[in-house]
Amino acid sequence: MRVDPSAVERASQSGFAAQALHRLGPHTLIVAVGLIVVLLPLVLPSNFYYRVVALVFINALAVLGLNLLMGFAGQVSLGHAGFFGIGAYAVALGPTHLGTSSWLALLGGVAIAGLLAFVVGRPILRLKGYYLAVATLGMGLLIAMVFSNETAITNGPNGMPVPRLELFGWRLSGPVTWYWISGVSLVLGTWVAVNLIASPTGRALRAIHDSELAAGVLGIDVARYKLLAFVLSATYGALAGSYYALFDGFVTPDAAGFLRSIEFVVMAVLGGLGSILGSIVGAAILIILPQALTVFHDYEHIVLGLIMIVFMIFLPNGIVPSLQARLRRRRT
Amino acid sequence: MSILEVSDIGIGFGGLTALDGVRFQVEPGEIFAVIGPNGAGKTTLFNVISGLYKPRRGRVLLAGRDVTGTPPHQLARLGLSRTFQNLQIFFRMTAIENVMVGRHLHERRNVLAHFFTLPSVAEQNRRTRAHAAGLLAVVGLSDAADRPAGSLPYGALKRLEIARALATEPKLLLLDEPAAGCNPVETGEIDGVIRQIAATGTTVVLVEHDMRLVMKISGRIHVLDQGRTLSEGSAEKVRMDPAVVAAYLGARAGSEAQHARH
Numbered sequence: 001m002r003v004d005p006s007a008v009e010r011a012s013q014s015g016f017a018a019q020a021l022h023r024l025g026p027h028t029l030i031v032a033v034g035l036i037v038v039l040l041p042l043v044l045p046s047n048f049y050y051r052v053v054a055l056v057f058i059n060a061l062a063v064l065g066l067n068l069l070m071g072f073a074g075q076v077s078l079g080h081a082g083f084f085g086i087g088a089y090a091v092a093l094g095p096t097h098l099g100t101s102s103w104l105a106l107l108g109g110v111a112i113a114g115l116l117a118f119v120v121g122r123p124i125l126r127l128k129g130y131y132l133a134v135a136t137l138g139m140g141l142l143i144a145m146v147f148s149n150e151t152a153i154t155n156g157p158n159g160m161p162v163p164r165l166e167l168f169g170w171r172l173s174g175p176v177t178w179y180w181i182s183g184v185s186l187v188l189g190t191w192v193a194v195n196l197i198a199s200p201t202g203r204a205l206r207a208i209h210d211s212e213l214a215a216g217v218l219g220i221d222v223a224r225y226k227l228l229a230f231v232l233s234a235t236y237g238a239l240a241g242s243y244y245a246l247f248d249g250f251v252t253p254d255a256a257g258f259l260r261s262i263e264f265v266v267m268a269v270l271g272g273l274g275s276i277l278g279s280i281v282g283a284a285i286l287i288i289l290p291q292a293l294t295v296f297h298d299y300e301h302i303v304l305g306l307i308m309i310v311f312m313i314f315l316p317n318g319i320v321p322s323l324q325a326r327l328r329r330r331r332t
Numbered sequence: 333m334s335i336l337e338v339s340d341i342g343i344g345f346g347g348l349t350a351l352d353g354v355r356f357q358v359e360p361g362e363i364f365a366v367i368g369p370n371g372a373g374k375t376t377l378f379n380v381i382s383g384l385y386k387p388r389r390g391r392v393l394l395a396g397r398d399v400t401g402t403p404p405h406q407l408a409r410l411g412l413s414r415t416f417q418n419l420q421i422f423f424r425m426t427a428i429e430n431v432m433v434g435r436h437l438h439e440r441r442n443v444l445a446h447f448f449t450l451p452s453v454a455e456q457n458r459r460t461r462a463h464a465a466g467l468l469a470v471v472g473l474s475d476a477a478d479r480p481a482g483s484l485p486y487g488a489l490k491r492l493e494i495a496r497a498l499a500t501e502p503k504l505l506l507l508d509e510p511a512a513g514c515n516p517v518e519t520g521e522i523d524g525v526i527r528q529i530a531a532t533g534t535t536v537v538l539v540e541h542d543m544r545l546v547m548k549i550s551g552r553i554h555v556l557d558q559g560r561t562l563s564e565g566s567a568e569k570v571r572m573d574p575a576v577v578a579a580y581l582g583a584r585a586g587s588e589a590q591h592a593r594h
């Protein structure tokens with residue numbers, strides 16, 4: 001295609017300006033998340049708060065992965081806690097039964113979750129919408145059932161202890177240590193997600209979300225990219241699960257349970273599908289709010305439910321995207 | 333060698349025969365139109381050529397290579413792209429991002445490099461964006477580059493689909509009703525864009541209802557009616573063909589038209 005050079009010049013100048021803005025956006029996000037992780041300890045008064053924030057970071061990591069799949073590639077998963085559980089049980093079972101180091105077990109758990117997503121994803125990602133939701137739900141239930149029924153090695157529903165992580169003879173335990181491990185991991189996870197979204201791979205995933213038909217006609221191997229998003233989100237989930245178990249020192253089949261899967265989806269939707277910052281905000285609200293609402297005693301869950309309904313009514317696209325849209329409208 | 337050869341295509345849905353024995357050849361660089369009344373099978377034909385449907389019989393040859401039933405993303409590699417009658421826009425992306433997606437096959441797709449945005453990835457993103465900006469200029473959408481595609485008017489989206497299909501650098505471009513729903517000014521713009529595309533050597537096959545546009549720009553016209561070939565030839569020949577007139581206006585009007593000419 002021959003193109004009028006002056007038109008290209010003009011268009012690409014405006015394009016570069018927009019790109020500069022665009023690039024400022026995501027990288028500002030990485031810096032902002034980094035600053036929060038570094039500065040938050042200045043205002044955290046006790047170990048209890050470190051513990052809560054570390055849980056936020058760990059959940060945010062899992063939700064970030066789920067958001068790559070749901071918010072960007074547009075494929076729902078109601079079984080994501082299954083991958084979280086695989087990560088969690090890997091660091092429990094590996095050292096206990098196989099005598100591997102916790103580090104190796106952690107990597108192994110992530111690899112197994114990714115491999116399982118690869119094998120299961122091929123057939124079930126052909127399904128769409130509700131059918132995919134039900135298939136992933138079944139996958140999650142199956143994984144949880146294995147952990148709860150294999151009592152000989154997992155001790156069943158009672159759960160099992162998780163040996164602590166060690167680094168050069170130091171035992172990595174306690175809220176402050178895990179605050180830093182999960183915080184740094186979240187910054188790295190955000191960085192990778194932001195990079196991916198701005199790359200040809202990210203554009204392919206977003207294109208699939210809006211029209212699989214058009215994506216295919218443009219040369220995108222739709223099945224392959226859906227699978228990539230599924231595997232990637234599974235590895236984020238498994239890493240978060242490993243951290244969760246190592247931090248807690250104990251794991252039960254609830255780690256892989258249906259309720260946790262739903263929690264991840266709620267965090268992603270509440271914070272904002274397709275928003276990286278939204279993943280973190282969604283996780284923060286769903287972890288912190290129940291702690292803050294304990295003053296309501298017996299009515300805690302009612303108030304939590306009401307707050308979530310109000311959020312979704314007034315910020316229907318999720319907290320972060322809805323607020324961003326309002327800011328943009330005010331500016332113009 | 334013909335860039336596209338369709339031979340004896342047959343396909344049906346349930347008991348309904350949609351295409352029956354359709355055959356034609358398209359030569360490199362020409363503008364070839366497929367017309368016919370509603371339900372003639374035009375879009376079905378496009379869906380067969382672009383790999384969305386597998387025909388019950390017959391073959392599709394792309395530059396001499398049998399591509400019958402090849403999935404769309406592989407056809408794109410072989411140089412075939414298309415637009416859609418009912419728009420298939422990436423509504424959540426900006427106009428320029430829509431076109432950038434069309435560069436997919438011309439980009440290095442190393443996912444590991446994408447994780448860490450190596451300098452080569454950033455550089456490639458710049459090149460992709462510049463190329464997409466050039467194509468937006470071709471279809472007259474430079475001003476809309478950074479607007480969400482969902483906010484653009486219908487006529488602009490039609491042209492955006494053309495720009496996006498061009499981004500794949502196709503040898504053969506299928507346009508499914510590029511002027512449908514466009515006002516006369518927009519139709520005029522699309523007319524110019526199609527000529528410009530053909531002038532650079534890209535073969536264009538289009539389905540279109542706007543007869544003035546078809547007669548003006550097409551080298552040859554293939555007429556379908558109820559899934560069968562009715563006529564083929566230059567605009568002049570097709571316009572004079574009594575069978576074509578009959579199909580469009582009804583048999584009686586066809587014979588009257590013939591009388592009127594004598």
